[in-house]
Amino acid sequence: MSHHIVEVKHLQHIYADGTVALQDVSLTIHHGESVAIIGANGAGKSTLLLHLNGYLTANSGEIRIGDFPLTKKTLPEIRRTVGMVFQDADDQLFMPTVFDDVAFGPFNLGLPVDEVKQRVKAVLEQVGAAHLQEKPPYHLSGGEKKRVAIATVLSMSPDILVMDEPTSGLDPFARRQLMGLLRDFQHTKIFTSHDLDMVVELCQRTIVLHKGIVKADGPTLEIFNDDALLAECRLEKPLSMQGCPVCGKGR
Amino acid sequence: MHMADALLSPAVGGTMWGVAAGTIAYSSMKVKKELDDSKVPLMGVLGAFIFAAQMINFTIPATGSSGHLGGGLLLAILLGPYAAFLTIASVLVVQSLFFADGGILALGCNIFNLGFFPAFIAYPFIYRKIAGSQPSRTRLSIAAIIAAVVGLQMGAFSVVLETVSSGISSLPFSTFVVLMQPIHLAIGIVEGLVTATVVSFVAAARPEIIRAGNDPVTPGRLPLRNVLLSFLAASLLIGGIVSWFASENPDGLEWAIAKVTGTEEVTGTEEGVHTILASLQEKIAFLPDYSFKQEAAGAAEGENNVDGPEGDASGRLGTSVAGGVGALISLALAFGIGFVLRRRQQFA
């Protein structure tokens, strides 16, 4: 299953105003891996993700998804393979009702109406939002929006799931639910997060970005045990790995 | 300066609906053909932006009162004429349905008054001509102010014409013009100033946004002659239909009903070609004297009003009392039925 490999080579991105968001980023992610990309605010995480489905074009460097290099010609196919959940769910939910929104992608794939309906029902159940079907997106809460946004992406049956800060703004229960959801997703997962405890729970591998370069790339636990690295990159140990300051138990 | 349903006659409202619908159809075709599909979400989202912007107030310089952005000219600068026209039209649709700004029948008038002039006249022929492609701050402000003023003056004048030819308001043409134009001169200057401030801010921070609006439909592709010709044709059409309706009968629907049912009595005052011609002349004369009070009242009240054109006021007393009592009863009846229906709904 090597064809769902994600390869980024010497990626550089400079925004129109001259900000160098990515200096030189290289990484390879294999099929079925679950990878977290962490780093301080402004480290370039969102910028990196937006390259993976061709929203931003690199100033230099190369991206390969599966067997194809990312070019204008392969873009439609790659966008189908890479499902991206945006940081702000409002950007993603643009149709009149939740149903229409989730059905938007499958309709564009040219599926017949019955199959679209089935698929919509299935993914909405998967994210626990079946009861929201007929609601318009602007009547949803933040967590509900997030779940529906994930459903819209799942409805395309992507091979690679890319998410920008999936748990930000969720209440503890919704966060738990989402983490369960992600654990069940069998394919490649790549996400950025400031929720380091979630990273520890869900990802075997972590990539640390700092000022537009890859500062570290390795097993999650190793990275969180490297105090010097964490300090340099404005990060800290997840709470679950620290001693409990209240009851005094722990390491 | 939203036009309201309550001030419109069906003939004027209907004609303007036709004109607005035609312009929407044409602009939609243009947008679909000439612009890429990324424009459609952009138009919608910018329409929503206009809503948000209109809710935020600012203090008007030198007066202390507060105002808000209209947005027509700003949209034209950002999107070009066709897309801007469609966006303004959809803002007005939402306003008419949710905020009762204007009304459903008045929508045609409002789309024309507030959409057509900024998008197809003020922006391409005034703003673009004065501002050029790389305007300085002052030049941009001057262009925006003049364009906004011209657009609003035309819109305001259009409101006057629509109101007067509908004949529901008693405001004489001259008074109305004297009232409307100066107010909209002031509003136009403020609108121009605000538009210029916003445009120069965006031009400095994100020049590509302002440039994007300039590209798609340049004034070169929108020749003045064509616009003027189609405008002329439209106004002839409007003038023709409205004055025909208005002269044939004060209310078009009554006329239509008479035609359909074949009843004579509703046609009331009009008999023969003479009266038609006479009243046609009266309408075409620019300041129609809407003295059809007696005629209209007479027509509506039928045989009760036999005292001649003087319309003896005391003679109307009988009908008026009966009418007043009846009005109250019908109101009570309507709400009574509503109450019963509601109860049944709750038990069902």
Added chain:
Amino acid sequence: MRSIDGAVLDLKRLDLLATGDSVIHRLDARAKVLTTLVFIVTVVSFNRYEFTALFPFFIYPVVTASLGNLPGGYIVRKIIMVIPFAFVVGMLNPIFDRELFVRIGPFAITGGWISCASIILRTVLTVGAAFILVGVTGFLSVCEALERLGTPRTFTVQLLFLYRYIFVLTEEGARASRARELRSCGRKGLGLASFGPLIGHLLIRTWLRAERIHMAMLARGFTGEFHSRQVSGFGWRELFYVAGWSAVFVVLRMENGAQWMGRLVTGVLS
């Protein structure tokens, strides 16, 4: 001036009414749009001195609102908010039209007052009809109806986008505006100098958002075509609804129902 938060809440409330389920809600939206149009055209087709004949027309909004289970108090309050504007417009009529119309005892009523009252009544009826249309249909269905009645797709689609993002952007605008108000003392700081950049920022953010939305659409295979599921059809019920109400309106237009009823009652009493 309307407070922003209030306006947004109000919008949401009216929109939520449309999620109700009633005989009226279940009708195809086209039937309701057409009936509303016929109603408004009939109401405004009266000459300007018609007052009493307008009253029987209340039957339509009242019956529709009742069958649609709309909260009466809310609709009435929304209409009352519009009346002052109608009054301002109508007020000019008594000034310019002082001809005596009717004398009731010591009171002389001029034509201007009658037409002023007529304008207010027209406003109540037409505005009420519009609110009720949205309340029993919902904006999205109104759009769909417009499209199926021949409005170009480009127009209706961007109308839907507009509606969708009103909620997002007004909230964003409200936050920005609140921040500005909190940091300006009294009227100072609320002028053009801060308004320009504030609106400019909002505009830039809006623009970038539109780009992200387009991106999200492309990511899900958008090729310029919108597919929609057609839920309802225009059947006999709809035909009956439109034709029935239109007949009522035409009859009420030709026969002054109030006059007729009034004569009946006063005739019986005397």
